[in-house]
Amino acid sequence: MEVTYESLKVMVIDDSKTIRRTAETLLKKAGCMVITATDGFDALAKIADTRPDIIFVDIMMPRLDGYQTCALIKNNSEFKTTPVIMLSSKDGLFDKAKGRIVGSDQYLTKPFSKSELLGAIEAHVKHLKAS
Structure with missing residues:
Protein backbone atom coordinates (compact mmCIF):
# COMPACT_ATOMS: atom_id res chain seq x y z
CA MET A 1 0.00 0.00 0.00
CA GLU A 2 1.64 3.18 -1.23
CA VAL A 3 0.94 6.45 0.52
CA THR A 4 0.74 9.44 -1.79
CA TYR A 5 2.06 12.79 -0.69
CA GLU A 6 0.64 14.71 -3.65
CA SER A 7 -0.61 18.22 -2.84
CA LEU A 8 0.64 17.90 0.73
CA LYS A 9 2.08 21.21 1.95
CA VAL A 10 5.15 20.76 4.12
CA MET A 11 7.04 23.61 5.73
CA VAL A 12 10.71 23.28 6.67
CA ILE A 13 12.10 25.97 8.98
CA ASP A 14 15.87 25.88 9.40
CA ASP A 15 18.62 28.48 9.31
CA SER A 16 20.88 25.95 7.56
CA LYS A 17 20.62 26.17 3.78
CA THR A 18 21.96 22.60 3.54
CA ILE A 19 19.22 21.18 5.78
CA ARG A 20 16.52 23.16 3.96
CA ARG A 21 17.79 21.93 0.60
CA THR A 22 18.13 18.32 1.73
CA ALA A 23 14.63 18.20 3.22
CA GLU A 24 13.14 20.03 0.23
CA THR A 25 14.72 17.61 -2.24
CA LEU A 26 13.58 14.51 -0.32
CA LEU A 27 10.05 15.84 0.15
CA LYS A 28 9.62 17.08 -3.42
CA LYS A 29 10.69 13.67 -4.74
CA ALA A 30 7.89 12.17 -2.63
CA GLY A 31 5.43 14.59 -4.26
CA CYS A 32 5.07 17.19 -1.50
CA MET A 33 4.81 20.90 -2.05
CA VAL A 34 7.58 22.39 0.10
CA ILE A 35 7.69 25.82 1.71
CA THR A 36 10.98 26.78 3.37
CA ALA A 37 11.75 29.47 5.92
CA THR A 38 15.07 30.62 7.35
CA ASP A 39 13.84 31.31 10.89
CA GLY A 40 10.75 31.64 13.05
CA PHE A 41 9.88 35.18 11.96
CA ASP A 42 10.16 34.24 8.30
CA ALA A 43 8.03 31.15 8.98
CA LEU A 44 5.21 32.86 10.86
CA ALA A 45 4.48 35.18 7.93
CA LYS A 46 4.52 32.24 5.50
CA ILE A 47 2.36 29.94 7.66
CA ALA A 48 -0.58 32.35 7.51
CA ASP A 49 -0.26 32.59 3.70
CA THR A 50 0.42 28.96 2.82
CA ARG A 51 -1.36 27.02 5.61
CA PRO A 52 1.00 24.01 5.65
CA ASP A 53 -0.27 20.51 6.56
CA ILE A 54 2.81 19.82 8.70
CA ILE A 55 5.77 21.88 9.90
CA PHE A 56 9.35 20.76 10.55
CA VAL A 57 11.25 23.27 12.70
CA ASP A 58 14.90 23.41 13.71
CA ILE A 59 15.52 24.17 17.38
CA MET A 60 18.72 26.20 17.16
CA MET A 61 17.94 29.30 15.09
CA PRO A 62 18.75 32.99 15.46
CA ARG A 63 16.09 35.58 16.47
CA LEU A 64 13.26 33.13 17.20
CA ASP A 65 14.30 29.57 18.09
CA GLY A 66 12.35 26.39 17.38
CA TYR A 67 10.76 26.24 20.83
CA GLN A 68 9.46 29.82 20.57
CA THR A 69 8.29 29.25 17.00
CA CYS A 70 6.46 26.05 17.96
CA ALA A 71 4.82 27.75 20.96
CA LEU A 72 3.60 30.63 18.77
CA ILE A 73 2.17 28.21 16.19
CA LYS A 74 0.43 26.09 18.86
CA ASN A 75 -0.93 29.16 20.66
CA LYS A 90 21.09 17.30 19.88
CA ASP A 91 19.49 14.05 20.98
CA GLY A 92 19.03 15.08 24.60
CA LEU A 93 16.15 14.16 26.88
CA PHE A 94 15.95 17.78 28.00
CA ASP A 95 15.46 18.98 24.41
CA LYS A 96 12.76 16.39 23.78
CA ALA A 97 10.96 17.28 26.99
CA LYS A 98 11.15 20.99 26.25
CA GLY A 99 9.79 20.29 22.76
CA ARG A 100 6.80 18.47 24.25
CA ILE A 101 6.16 21.31 26.70
CA VAL A 102 5.80 23.84 23.86
CA GLY A 103 3.47 21.45 22.04
CA SER A 104 5.62 19.74 19.42
CA ASP A 105 4.23 16.49 18.04
CA GLN A 106 7.52 14.68 17.45
CA TYR A 107 11.28 15.13 17.65
CA LEU A 108 13.70 14.10 14.89
CA THR A 109 17.46 14.10 15.32
CA LYS A 110 19.63 15.44 12.51
CA PRO A 111 20.85 14.11 10.21
CA PHE A 112 17.46 12.64 9.37
CA SER A 113 16.71 10.11 6.65
CA LYS A 114 14.03 10.21 3.98
CA SER A 115 12.15 7.44 5.79
CA GLU A 116 12.20 9.41 9.07
CA LEU A 117 10.81 12.53 7.37
CA LEU A 118 8.09 10.62 5.53
CA GLY A 119 7.36 8.50 8.60
CA ALA A 120 6.74 11.64 10.65
CA ILE A 121 4.37 12.91 7.96
CA GLU A 122 2.51 9.59 7.86
CA ALA A 123 2.22 9.53 11.65
CA HIS A 124 0.79 13.03 11.97
CA VAL A 125 -1.03 14.07 8.81
CA LYS A 126 -4.54 12.65 8.98
CA HIS A 127 -5.67 13.17 5.40
CA LEU A 128 -2.91 11.24 3.60
CA LYS A 129 -4.31 9.06 0.86
CA ALA A 130 -3.27 5.44 0.59
CA SER A 131 -3.49 4.03 -2.91
Missing part, protein backbone atom coordinates in the same frame (compact mmCIF):
# COMPACT_ATOMS: atom_id res chain seq x y z
CA ASN A 76 -2.66 30.32 17.49
CA SER A 77 -6.18 28.87 17.39
CA GLU A 78 -6.04 28.54 13.60
CA PHE A 79 -2.86 26.47 13.59
CA LYS A 80 -2.81 24.67 16.95
CA THR A 81 -3.79 21.36 15.31
CA THR A 82 -1.04 21.63 12.67
CA PRO A 83 1.60 19.00 13.50
CA VAL A 84 4.97 20.51 14.42
CA ILE A 85 8.03 18.25 14.30
CA MET A 86 11.19 19.52 16.03
CA LEU A 87 14.53 19.00 14.29
CA SER A 88 17.73 19.03 16.29
CA SER A 89 21.31 17.87 16.11
